[in-house]
Amino acid sequence: MNINLTLVIQGLAFFATAWLVMKFGWPYIIRAIEERQKKIADGLAAAEEGKKALASASEKQDQVIREARGEAAGIRDRAEKEYASILDKAKADAIAEGNRQKAIAIAEIETAAHRAREELAHKVAELAVKGAERLIRKEIDAKAHKQLLDDLISEIAR
Amino acid sequence: MDKLYSMWVSEGGSDMTGYIKHHLHHLEVKVGDGAFWTIHLDSVIFKFAMIAIFLGLFVKVARGATSGVPGKLQCAIEMIVEFVDGLVKETFHGHSKLIAPLAITIFGMVFLMNFMDMVPVDLLPAAAHAGGVEYLRVVPTADLNTTLGMALCVFLLIQYMGIQHKGVGGFFSEFFTAPFGPKGAPANLLLRLIEEAVRPVSLSLRLFGNMYAGELIFVLIAVMTLGASLSSFSFWALAPVQLLSGFVWTVFHILVITLQAFIFMMLTIVYLSMAAEHH
Numbered sequence: 001m002n003i004n005l006t007l008v009i010q011g012l013a014f015f016a017t018a019w020l021v022m023k024f025g026w027p028y029i030i031r032a033i034e035e036r037q038k039k040i041a042d043g044l045a046a047a048e049e050g051k052k053a054l055a056s057a058s059e060k061q062d063q064v065i066r067e068a069r070g071e072a073a074g075i076r077d078r079a080e081k082e083y084a085s086i087l088d089k090a091k092a093d094a095i096a097e098g099n100r101q102k103a104i105a106i107a108e109i110e111t112a113a114h115r116a117r118e119e120l121a122h123k124v125a126e127l128a129v130k131g132a133e134r135l136i137r138k139e140i141d142a143k144a145h146k147q148l149l150d151d152l153i154s155e156i157a158r
Numbered sequence: 159m160d161k162l163y164s165m166w167v168s169e170g171g172s173d174m175t176g177y178i179k180h181h182l183h184h185l186e187v188k189v190g191d192g193a194f195w196t197i198h199l200d201s202v203i204f205k206f207a208m209i210a211i212f213l214g215l216f217v218k219v220a221r222g223a224t225s226g227v228p229g230k231l232q233c234a235i236e237m238i239v240e241f242v243d244g245l246v247k248e249t250f251h252g253h254s255k256l257i258a259p260l261a262i263t264i265f266g267m268v269f270l271m272n273f274m275d276m277v278p279v280d281l282l283p284a285a286a287h288a289g290g291v292e293y294l295r296v297v298p299t300a301d302l303n304t305t306l307g308m309a310l311c312v313f314l315l316i317q318y319m320g321i322q323h324k325g326v327g328g329f330f331s332e333f334f335t336a337p338f339g340p341k342g343a344p345a346n347l348l349l350r351l352i353e354e355a356v357r358p359v360s361l362s363l364r365l366f367g368n369m370y371a372g373e374l375i376f377v378l379i380a381v382m383t384l385g386a387s388l389s390s391f392s393f394w395a396l397a398p399v400q401l402l403s404g405f406v407w408t409v410f411h412i413l414v415i416t417l418q419a420f421i422f423m424m425l426t427i428v429y430l431s432m433a434a435e436h437h
Contacts, residue, residue, distance in 0.1 A: 021217075021263045032225045
């Protein structure tokens with residue numbers, strides 16, 4: 001095993017190779033690896049964040065749904081109340097109208113009855129006068145006894 | 159088979175020693191006078207081929223690296239990069255642009271060079287022989303020059319790291335003050351020098367020894383049926399043994415080559431981290 005010039009050549013070749021690797025190889029590969037590691041870390045962080053956002057969104061969604069349900073229930077209650085009140089008012093109106101109509105009808109009937117009674121009294125009076133006329137044709141003057149007749153009519157009509 | 163082996167046999171006197179010696183002989187090119195001015199052309203060529211594969215893959219992936227969904231190749235490279243990056247961050251608590259790329263270069267290069275041991279031991283030398291090249295060793299890390307060259311680079315970087323993190327004054331004063339304090343200055347200096355000298359030697363010899371031994375064992379497994387004729391009893395007796403041992407050693411060696419690449423890388427990270435820390 002003789003040491004000779006080969007040693008120098010091999011040493012220099014090795015040194016040059018290491019220098020080339022240091023200059024043109026290693027940094028690029030390490031950079032690619034580190035970038036990829038960063039990308040993966042970022043991706044994982046983003047996924048975590050997305051999960052959190054999803055959780056908070058679903059929570060918010062629940063809350064919104066709860067609120068909407070409450071609101072809907074309120075609206076329904078109000079509507080039911082309004083419905084009931086409208087119904088009551090309509091009923092009351094109808095009853096009042098009915099009463100009013102009934103009152104008018106009763107009044108009419110009474111007027112008619114009154115009138116009929118008056119008419120009847122007039123006729124009775126006339127008949128009485130006519131009967132009396134016949135009896136005492138000369139004695140009774142319709143004009144002279146008007147007061148008497150009117151009193152009679154009003155008595156009958158009562 | 160006789161034919162395949164005949165070319166090795168013709169070299170040495172005895173079959174086996176000739177075959178083994180031939181396998182352990184580098185393709186040498188002399189560039190000057192003296193033993194030092196020789197280049198192991200095979201080590202250099204295969205090292206550069208491995209550099210080309212490693213850099214080609216790595217830089218190609220780096221250029222097209224996307225932070226989106228990565229392709230399969232990018233995924234594979236990223237797995238190794240993250241593994242190495244994790245090791246460096248675990249061991250070295252400062253910030254350094256140098257250590258991690260250096261570590262992955264060491265791991266990738268040493269693994270690829272070691273992996274040449276998985277290629278059948280006679281395949282490339284035989285092909286080269288057919289092309290007129292007499293010697294060829296395909297595992298660059300089984301050449302001490304390669305491993306020591308890398309280890310010395312690491313050694314220089316350790317010193318650079320020390321000066322960078324402690325300043326020139328702090329770096330050199332530490333030679334005399336650590337670990338026994340200023341009173342034990344000579345002992346400190348001696349200890350430090352030994353420590354610094356031992357590191358590149360142990361680093362390079364560990365890898366070299368493992369790979370050299372691994373290669374040698376592949377050669378020895380190949381020797382089992384060397385030159386035996388197909389009609390002889392010894393061939394039929396040894397061929398199954400050779401097949402089995404070759405398989406077992408290859409599987410085991412996959413572990414060894416990965417482990418050695420890891421150890422070289424890990425020790426480099428540790429040494430550089432230690433150099434940056436204050437004692």
